[in-house]
Amino acid sequence: MNMSQLLFNSAEKYPKDEFIFFQNKVLTYGSIAEKVKEKASGLRQYGIKNGSHVALMMGNKPEYIIAYFSLLSLGATVIPINPTFRQKEITYILNDSDAEAVIADENAIESVKSARPSLNTVKMVISITESKHCIHWSKVNGHNKDFFLEEKALDDTAQIIYTSGTTGSPKGAVITHGNLKWMTKTCTEMNSLTKEDRILVVLPIFHAYAKLQGLWQAVNKGCKVYLEERFVPEPILHRLADNKITIFLGVPTMYTMFLAVPSIYQLDFSNLRIAGSGGASLPLETIDKVREVMGVVLREGYGQTESTVMISCFPPNVERRHGSVGLPLPGIELKVIDPAGREVPTGEVGEIIFRGPNAMKGYYKKELETKETIKDGWVYTGDLAKRDENGYLYIVDRKKDMIIRGGYNVYPREIEEVLYTHPNIVECAVLGESDPVFGEEIAAYLVVNNDIGPEDIKAFCKQNLARYKVPKNIYFRESLPKNATGKILKAPLKN
Incomplete structure (x- = not known):
């Protein structure tokens, strides 16, 4: 199954319903789907096809979503890259991923062009804005009647997401259509998502966490997505209240900054049923203050790039444990082991390993690193944790830290x-x-x-x-x- 089918399913069911709210624009499911078909047909005319590797370097804007689904529908592999990266960072990832094309926005295009002489495989650069020696995005137009969806197997690669490189050069985690399908279905069920949900996305959607939790879930159910380009605490707080947002995805720093905004005490967050936090450890002090001030219990989960997005969280109607990142998602096996590979007793610290349908295929072109990380089907996370008598997981630290x-x-x-x-x-x-x-x-x-x-x-x-x-x-x-x-x-x- 090609994962972009989810978008076309929702467009067929809800063609006139709002999908993306961005600045002063509202885009429907039907209009986005038609634009995806047009751009996919156009990209095919430029030589992008099944199996092509294409990098996306854009911030939060509708063009990112259109380009992303266009590439997936063609059967291409998407390489999401932070648009603020500079020449050296861009050169490494584009060469390592064998990218043959780059689609960049106004913030990224000059860095891409400066890296161009060092790029080994990139044949074309497509710019969202006018830029010399680039193909303009507005020219990438085909006919919707020429569109067809490329069929993909569950084990086929959908995207390669590069790790942050905290232990050396970044490594490209290979994520399949099957990984995305399982994670989307599981997270949608865990969050009890309905079509009536309103999701505010301000985390960068080139990041796996925001893309899955803020985009794939929404497309799966036909939800409304309020897309923000950048995080400015006070305006975002007002968006949460004024637009009656039901789901917000953040990181600990965002909540810390929220709590420093004086107007937070005058705003109504009663519609906010899920306030998620990921990407880093959440201080207990922040959890307590957010519950007191905003009236919502922060839902902390745990995951990493190699797990598609998530490994554990708190399911609905399950008792929260202070300081815990919850229970493994249904279908995921998890152990906490000592250096010899033995499971540690309850309450003792060890390394987290997991296996399940969320596990990456491996690191792109890095056989040795893949073998060091995936052993007998188990992914070794490098994260240290302990479990209580009921199996709740408590992150202690990174093994390397x-x-x-x-x-x-x-x-x-x-x-x-x-x-x-x-x-x-x-x-x-x-x-x-x-x-x-x-x-x-x-x-x-x-x-x-x-x-x-x-x-x-x-x-x-x-x-x-x-x-x-x-x-x-x-x-x-x-x-x-x-x-x-x-x-x-x-x-x-x-x-």
């Missing part, structure tokens, strides 16, 4: 949870630094909203943590580095 100080295992997330309870700390990141005595020492990078010194921070930590977990080095910053989804990046802090 664990600090070993004087023989003690120290998990940065535990310290970050404590720091986030301090009234003057807005954001924090804890990591290890090389130390001649203890091997590693603990460092905390902080964004604060008031004058406060390192000794105050250490004194606060001593009240809440064992002494060996108290950060030795405190660094104050005006901001912390983040990726496009708002996830705090620790790698730049180590440099």
